[in-house]
Amino acid sequence: MVSRVDVPKGGFNFDNYQRNLILQEKGFSxxxxxxTGTTIVGTKxxxxxxxxxxxxxxxDTTVMDKNCFKIxxxxxxxxxxxxxxAADTDKITKMVASQLELHRLATGRxxxxxxxxxxxxxxxxxxxxxxxxxxxxGGVDVDGPHLFSVSPHGSxxxxxxxxxxxxxxxxxxxxxxxxRENMERDEAIExxxxxxxxGIFNDMGSGSSVDxxxxxxxxxxxxxxxxxxxxTIQKVDSYKFKPGTTAILSESFRNFVTITEGDAMDxx
Amino acid sequence: MSGKxxxxxxxxxxxxxxYLTISMEFPKMFQATDKTFIGISGxxxxxxxxxxxxxxxxxxYRMNEERDFEPITLANMVSSTLYERRFSPYxxxxxxxxxxxxxxxxxxxxxxxxxxxxxxxxxxxxxxEDQLYGTCEALWEPNLEPEELFETISQTIMxxxxxxxxxxxGAVVHVITPERVITRTLKTRMD
Numbered sequence: 001m002v003s004r005v006d007v008p009k010g011g012f013n014f015d016n017y018q019r020n021l022i023l024q025e026k027g028f029s030x031x032x033x034x035x036t037g038t039t040i041v042g043t044k045x046x047x048x049x050x051x052x053x054x055x056x057x058x059x060d061t062t063v064m065d066k067n068c069f070k071i072x073x074x075x076x077x078x079x080x081x082x083x084x085x086a087a088d089t090d091k092i093t094k095m096v097a098s099q100l101e102l103h104r105l106a107t108g109r110x111x112x113x114x115x116x117x118x119x120x121x122x123x124x125x126x127x128x129x130x131x132x133x134x135x136x137x138g139g140v141d142v143d144g145p146h147l148f149s150v151s152p153h154g155s156x157x158x159x160x161x162x163x164x165x166x167x168x169x170x171x172x173x174x175x176x177x178x179x180r181e182n183m184e185r186d187e188a189i190e191x192x193x194x195x196x197x198x199g200i201f202n203d204m205g206s207g208s209s210v211d212x213x214x215x216x217x218x219x220x221x222x223x224x225x226x227x228x229x230x231x232t233i234q235k236v237d238s239y240k241f242k243p244g245t246t247a248i249l250s251e252s253f254r255n256f257v258t259i260t261e262g263d264a265m266d267x268x
Numbered sequence: 269m270s271g272k273x274x275x276x277x278x279x280x281x282x283x284x285x286x287y288l289t290i291s292m293e294f295p296k297m298f299q300a301t302d303k304t305f306i307g308i309s310g311x312x313x314x315x316x317x318x319x320x321x322x323x324x325x326x327x328x329y330r331m332n333e334e335r336d337f338e339p340i341t342l343a344n345m346v347s348s349t350l351y352e353r354r355f356s357p358y359x360x361x362x363x364x365x366x367x368x369x370x371x372x373x374x375x376x377x378x379x380x381x382x383x384x385x386x387x388x389x390x391x392x393x394x395x396x397e398d399q400l401y402g403t404c405e406a407l408w409e410p411n412l413e414p415e416e417l418f419e420t421i422s423q424t425i426m427x428x429x430x431x432x433x434x435x436x437x438g439a440v441v442h443v444i445t446p447e448r449v450i451t452r453t454l455k456t457r458m459d
Contacts, residue, residue: 012352012353012354012355012356013352013353013356014353014355014356015353015356016353016356016357016358017355017356019356020356020357020359023311023359028311028359030357030359030380031310031359031360031361031379031380032379033379033380033381033383034379034383034385057383057385059379062397062398062401064377064379064385065385065387068385085381085383086379086383087347087350087351087354087379087381087382087383088354088381090383090384091348091351091354091382130355131354235409238409239406239407239409240409240412240416240419240420241416241419241420241423242419243415243416243419245419245422245423246418246419246422246423246426246454247454247455248452248453248454248455249438249452249453249454249455250452250453251450251451251452251453252450252451252452253448253449253450253451254448254449254451255447255448256302256303256446256447256448
């Protein structure tokens with residue numbers, strides 16, 4: 001039996017770097033990466049953590065995704081909201097989630113939030129801020145509820161309530177005026193919803209609906225689209241085209257064949 | 269663009285340098301598996317390089333696993349291939365479109381470093397991206413039948429490319445249904 005798990009060495013490939021510099025010098029512009037000009041928040045309450053996020057992803061000023069999911073799974077008891085370059089937050093949280101999974105299998109213990117935090121910060125610090133990922137990390141472990149934020153350079157904050165992303169100013173104003181210690185679960189969820197909505201309405205980079213994750217001892221609940229402040233207005237009429245509207249030059253078919261007859265091949 | 273138990277993927281056929289058109293038969297989409305296509309827009313050299321790399325990976329997967337890529341797995345493979353070059357990316361924006369094993373539509377659009385966006389309606393990339401999103405938003409509706417989907421996607425791409433001077437010169441549309449793949453080339457403006 002193979003007992004060893006081969007973890008790929010990893011690291012990025014820089015083969016195209018010089019070429020891309022020359023291309024940019026020659027005036028070939030780089031396509032814009034998708035960003036999550038986001039509002040993400042997190043708060044502690046009596047016996048857990050609530051995380052919240054909007055669901056808009058932008059490329060420059062174009063809305064690239066109207067319903068993107070920014071609350072990333074890290075462990076069954078730990079989730080992280082991501083702001084910044086969308087690919088970075090996606091991939092970093094996936095990589096850390098797999099590290100934590102392997103760590104749980106090796107130790108047989110529940111992951112700690114501090115372990116996730118250390119893995120994230122060490123990874124981000126190694127790339128000196130070039131990975132544009134800002135995270136709000138929340139979870140409940142043996143030591144109780146924890147809430148951290150991580151900046152792209154790898155520095156961390158530990159506070160009872162946190163906001164990140166372009167809508168953080170709008171969101172923090174809600175927390176600063178309404179946050180209290182030892183809130184009930186429902187109160188905390190309401191407050192997070194209000195904070196995200198402040199971001200959705202006042203920050204152009206944030207929009208669409210409110211996603212919420214509630215993590216308590218022994219259970220975590222992720223609610224996709226907990227509130228949709230502006231549901232998409234449905235079209236009242238249909239714009240279907242009659243078949244044959246579009247002029248075609250050529251046509252070809254590739255039919256799939258399902259074989260129903262005959263006996264199965266003897267492979268014993 | 270997704271429909272009722274079907275998906276369609278379309279591209280124009282132009283290849284050019286700035287305002288000079290070099291080819292009007294440039295393939296930008298290829299069939300990854302029976303019911304999945306990958307379309308790539310961006311820098312032509314990277315489009316071709318990546319098509320070859322993906323073809324290699326798809327064939328290796330088929331030989332190793334003795335089964336075909338599911339669209340979602342394929343999208344993950346494309347995404348990690350792009351993110352591997354986070355700091356020296358390929359100048360491309362791919363779209364994965366196909367039917368999964370239960371014939372449910374799957375559409376995924378990506379940016380150049382592999383940020384994947386799964387859409388239940390449509391995805392668009394390329395120079396007329398803004399125009400495409402505009403026409404898609406107006407013309408697309410849920411549960412389109414294959415023939416309706418063909419008309420919708422064709423009109424969408426033609427309207428958008430006619431407002432982009434570096435796109436067009438013919439277009440190809442693939443409609444993938446559980447029974448067959450229908451490929452049509454469109455009669456478009458050639459200016």
